[in-house]
Amino acid sequence: MSSTEQGTSSAAPAEPTTAPESAAAPEVPESFYYVHGKDKVVHKVSAGALQHSALIHGMISNLGYTEEQAKANPFPFENIDGDILQMVVDWCNQHKGKPTPPEDTNLPKQKEKLFDLVLAVNYLEIKELLTYCCKQVAMMVKGKSPEEIREIWMIPTDAEDEAAEKEAKKRAGKEAAGETAAAAGDAK
């Protein structure tokens, strides 16, 4: 259902290759939209699949794009890695118009990929997929000791947290001082 192609969000993308249509094609021609991530690879996704994402669904409804306009202006998600966006698009396509199963076993097992997927899914507001991801993340620490949990979820020690907090305060102080100096300079 999805297709990918190198392109940019500013220029009109080249014709993406369309994936084979499913056997039970809808009678009414389906509209398609285009999204791309950090790698600028454009993905063609059906409106039905995109309904999973409350963010994109809202954008589509508000913009009222025609298919041509949508093709010319793919939705840019510069904060999402290309492979992660591909996973999201695949999931949306697989679950288009279907009731979501109680669990999903196709989620990435590598913790960094899963972390990026969680962030992307949360940003795109895909509730069901986010629930699966959170379950998967929670499963990672089942039966683990506090030290193992700290390692898996990269939980800083209290000393590291305190040092980071101090650093953040210092930085905020410097920034505030810089702003005051700039304001004083402007006044002169």
Add this chain to the structure above:
Amino acid sequence: MKLHRMPYVVQNMIIAELDLDERMLLSFTSKRTCRLLGMSKLYTNPYLSIKVRSDGVEVRIDNEDKWTFSIPYDKSALENVVYWKIDGSDVRVSHEVKEVGTEIKKHTVSIVEGADFKRTRISLDPLGKLLRHLSSFLNYDILHCICHTLPNGFISQLDCSLNYAKVWIRHEHVTIREFGRFYGRFRTREFKEDRAAVVTPKELEVLFSKIKIRELKLHVKFASAVYKYRKHPEPIGGPLIQKLILENHTWVDFSQLPTARIISFSRQVQSHEINTMFKSWVAGKNREIEIMYFEIGNKVTDRTRNFLFTGIAQHETQLTKAEIDSFLCYWFETNAWRPYQQRLRNIISLDIIREGDGLRATVIVATAGSLPDPEQKVFVMVWSEENLRTIGRAID
């Protein structure tokens, strides 16, 4: 995978997927993580009990999984010691896990620091830390604290922000060996003697006015035998104890009883003490009390019984027999009286009336037990809204 770099909503969703075991273990990783757990507490609240014995302090948490934290006085057997973050401090612990049945785990955590009770009789800090730590991310369904001995400083470690269903304080039974002629032969016999725990006036004040306790059972005494507890002269708006069970009362001033809704005396109370209690109630004191129960021994004549009411106007009771039965049934049920205890006879009832507002209280005197040692029991039911509802009388 950095948990703390996840958006807050996602962190909460992940935590919602964790059960007691994972939350508990996660809580020991850092202060920040513990705070995060506290933002979305466990939906099913566990049962928590604190038991203080002569060999150590034990804190148990029962949910689907079971956790036992022990602070033993003897640390010699502890192995595999690691550091866990408890209430913001690094605490040395020894952790063991056993599978009980299918999928139920039993965790035993022995805390290495503190509670060196036998040597120093101090240092219950780890208990305070543990209780603060646990209550920062858990709500409890039921919370019990049973002290079979009372280490110095224990009461001050109890978290005043929690609601305790039961707090029982007494001293462990002491085994007494006695040599003498028993049952026609010279022999050594052993028996257990119940002893009172020693408390300070300050500790008693904490129990009565600072900690929210539903049922407080005390078998305590003071270093000074002549000490009498005097409650704060002005109501201080502290939590009201629902039921106070006094297993000894040498320290009680009967004209100014501790503040509680129900007061039950387990040991025999003298007639003049009861008379003082009644007189002070009629005069308008002890206004929080709604039910009192005590025993007045087994050799009570009409004269002694009348002495209970000396100087107090007695009125014919306005409770019906059915209402008195209903009140007694309520007492049997709430105090788990055995059937033989329920067989009351020679029931006499009369009313006394409070000066000032005319509130009525019904005093019921009854005999229980069989000859040759029948017991005289006295119940006082103040006509409060709650009591009237209990006996099924409609309230305007």
